[in-house]
Amino acid sequence: MAKIIPSALITSIKGTISGNTFQGWKDSITIRKTPYKSSVVSAKSSLIKGINSTIAGCYYSLSESNKNGWSYFASLISSTLSGTDAFQSVNVANLSREHPALCAYDVALCFYNKPFTPVYVSGRFSLKKNTFEFYWGTPACATVYVTGYYSPQVGYSNANNPTWKMGQTVLSDLGRICFDASEYQSGQVFRLRGQSITPYGITSSNSATASATKSGSFEYQPLLFIIDSEFNKVMKFQTPSRSFVNYLETWDSGADYFQGPDDCCSDEDYLYVVDTYNHRIVKFNKTDLSFISEFGSEGTGDSNFKYPTGICCDDTYLYICDTENHRIKKHLKSDLSFVFTFGSYGSDDDNFNLPRGIFIYNSQLYITDTGNNRFKMHVASDGDFITEFGHYGSGDGDFDNPIGICCNAQYTFIIDNGNNRVSVWGNTTFSHIVNFGSIGSGDTEFDYPYRCCLNSDYLFITDIINFRVVYYNLTTLSFSGKFGQEGEAPWQFAVLSGVCTMTSTP
Numbered sequence: 001m002a003k004i005i006p007s008a009l010i011t012s013i014k015g016t017i018s019g020n021t022f023q024g025w026k027d028s029i030t031i032r033k034t035p036y037k038s039s040v041v042s043a044k045s046s047l048i049k050g051i052n053s054t055i056a057g058c059y060y061s062l063s064e065s066n067k068n069g070w071s072y073f074a075s076l077i078s079s080t081l082s083g084t085d086a087f088q089s090v091n092v093a094n095l096s097r098e099h100p101a102l103c104a105y106d107v108a109l110c111f112y113n114k115p116f117t118p119v120y121v122s123g124r125f126s127l128k129k130n131t132f133e134f135y136w137g138t139p140a141c142a143t144v145y146v147t148g149y150y151s152p153q154v155g156y157s158n159a160n161n162p163t164w165k166m167g168q169t170v171l172s173d174l175g176r177i178c179f180d181a182s183e184y185q186s187g188q189v190f191r192l193r194g195q196s197i198t199p200y201g202i203t204s205s206n207s208a209t210a211s212a213t214k215s216g217s218f219e220y221q222p223l224l225f226i227i228d229s230e231f232n233k234v235m236k237f238q239t240p241s242r243s244f245v246n247y248l249e250t251w252d253s254g255a256d257y258f259q260g261p262d263d264c265c266s267d268e269d270y271l272y273v274v275d276t277y278n279h280r281i282v283k284f285n286k287t288d289l290s291f292i293s294e295f296g297s298e299g300t301g302d303s304n305f306k307y308p309t310g311i312c313c314d315d316t317y318l319y320i321c322d323t324e325n326h327r328i329k330k331h332l333k334s335d336l337s338f339v340f341t342f343g344s345y346g347s348d349d350d351n352f353n354l355p356r357g358i359f360i361y362n363s364q365l366y367i368t369d370t371g372n373n374r375f376k377m378h379v380a381s382d383g384d385f386i387t388e389f390g391h392y393g394s395g396d397g398d399f400d401n402p403i404g405i406c407c408n409a410q411y412t413f414i415i416d417n418g419n420n421r422v423s424v425w426g427n428t429t430f431s432h433i434v435n436f437g438s439i440g441s442g443d444t445e446f447d448y449p450y451r452c453c454l455n456s457d458y459l460f461i462t463d464i465i466n467f468r469v470v471y472y473n474l475t476t477l478s479f480s481g482k483f484g485q486e487g488e489a490p491w492q493f494a495v496l497s498g499v500c501t502m503t504s505t506p
Contacts, residue, residue: 059087122222123192123212125181126268128315132179132190132212135222184214223286224453224460224501225264225271226469230494232258234273234289239455239501242469242483244491248289256282256291262309263451263498265318267333272311272318274498279305281320281336295336300325302338310358310368310405311498314380319365321355328355328367328383342383347372349385357405357415357451361427366412368402375402375414389430394419397432404451406459408474413452413459420446422461424477436477441466443479455501462496469499 059067071083123134177192184190191211223245224237233249250257259277266272270292271284280296296305308329310321317339318331327343343352353371360366364386365378373393377386390399400418407413411433412425421437437446447465454460458471458480468484484493 059084062087121192121208121210123190123210125190125212125214126178127216129178129268130181132181132192132214134177134192134210134212181214186214186216188214190214223266224469224499225266226462226493226496227261227264227273227498228494229260229262229276229497231488232261233490234261234264234271234284235491236286236289237483239458242481246289247490248284249490255294258282261498263311264500265311265313266500266502267313267315268502270333271500272313272333274308274311274320276307276309279307281305281308281311281318281331283333283336293336295331302341305329309356310403312358312360312365314360314363317380319358319360319380321358321367323354323356326352326354328352328358328365328378330380330383340383342378349388352376356403359406361407366405366407368405368414370402373399373402375399375405375412387430389425396435397423399423404449404461406452406454408454411474411477413454415449415452415461417449420449422446422449422452422459422472434477436472443470443482446470450496451498453500460499460501462499464496467493467496469496 059070062070067083069083070087074083074086121134123132125131126133179190181190189211190213191209222239224239224242226235226237227233228235231249232251233247235247236245237243238245251259257278258273258275260275262274262276264271264273266286269286271286271289273282273284275282275294278296279298280294282294283292284290285292296303296308298304298306300306304325305320305322306324308320309323312319313333316333318333318336320329320331322329322341326345327341329341330339331337332339343350343355345351345353347353351372352367352369354369355367356370357368358365360380363380365380365383367376367378368374369376369388374388374390376388378384379386390397390402392398392400394400398419399414399416401416402414402423403417404415405413407427410427412427412430414423414425416423416435419435420439421435423435424433425431426433437444437449439445439447441447446461446463448463450462450464452459452461454474457474459474460469460471463470463482467486468482470482471480472478473480484496486493488494
């Protein structure tokens with residue numbers, strides 16, 4: 001029979017107080033929280049409940065033989081005492097004796113205000129990772145946590161549904177909760193319930209729910225990243241609500257600083273930014289925008305860039321418009337190392353003149369050859385030329401300074417910057433379909449549109465002079481909404497450039 005050494009519990013208990021507030025207890029869930037209708041948070045009550053929950057949780061990490069030993073010990077003391085009870089009682093007593101200060105803190109920490117219920121919850125199945133993944137949009141506060149329970153069955157009651165299992169407790173700043181799906185059959189629905197909770201154990205009044213189905217289909221995660229090249233910042237928004245989440249703002253040439261970033265792309269875990277005036281690419285963690293690594297310097301060699309702009313990615317590689325070197329470069333996503341390059345200055349099939357936009361679809365690269373006023377297609381694996389379309393002008397099928405580009409199975413969208421419009425082409429026939437937009441500030445007008453991206457529902461366009469992002473319905477190609485305003489606040493815009501959702505298949 002094993003017991004916990006009290007001094008070894010201190011780190012674990014501090015972790016509990018910092019947000020790991022749900023623990024297994026008698027095969028159910030114990031929540032460390034303030035008693036019902038209490039007007040203030042009792043620090044002593046909260047702390048003791050946290051200690052008890054931690055110790056109870058530690059019981060389930062014991063081997064079966066040790067658990068059986070505690071059950072035998074309990075049977076010798078009382079017929080009503082369980083092995084879990086005995087384990088808890090003995091270790092709480094030992095902890096209180098050796099660390100009395102832990103149970104002697106009596107000052108109320110704050111008034112009793114419950115956190116908001118998590119909203120903008122979404123769930124999806126990741127085919128590549130074989131996991132169920134869930135995201136929260138708000139609350140986005142560093143002192144609020146979200147804990148998820150999950151179950152493969154219908155219903156969300158712990159009492160009525162004993163198959164509920166315990167999830168992770170994470171910061172609610174769009175922290176991702178992942179669950180292994182390897183034991184689930186194709187087509188099975190996976191449901192999750194989450195509550196926001198403070199470090200002192202106060203839970204929100206209601207819980208939010210979401211579900212995901214195990215299948216081969218792909219659902220975009222609800223994040224939108226926007227680059228502001230004037231203030232050298234990356235902003236993160238929720239796509240269902242267009243609500244601001246957080247941002248990163250830097251200016252310099254250090255490892256995690258920007259000078260005139262132009263574009264970005266993302267996968268499931270990371271955000272990749274083209275840091276134009278530092279002649280490099282930078283990799284960030286998507287969840288908290290923390291710096292991971294960077295690569296590149298000014299020059300013409302394999303490890304160099306000269307004012308790079310557009311960027312896109314697939315499962316393994318990054319593809320970058322090395323604009324003033326008039327070429328496309330291919331790098332590994334894992335360590336940003338160089339793979340190969342293709343293109344040179346000119347107007348022939350294998351040439352470019354200031355390429356600025358790039359997108360990958362079905363292993364083919366769609367590229368805006370800006371200086372030549374055309375868009376081109378190349379094979380992603382080796383850079384071989386496929387076809388090209390367009391020339392300078394303002395008529396249907398013409399371009400004036402094309403920049404942003406993206407596509408889905410039906411359409412290719414090209415930001416025709418000089419004509420203040422979006423040029424739409426068929427993605428199988430490669431024939432021009434329609435233009436929408438003209439100069440102005442109305443809902444269906446643009447003033448210097450720059451880049452675009454899409455998810456399963458909308459096309460998002462950065463409209464620079466109007467200080468906004470406009471989004472169009474992908475089915476009807478009609479205006480759906482806009483958001484943004486001029487300013488220096490974290491959620492406001494100065495010079496919008498890049499915009500991206502997740503564009504690689506999970």
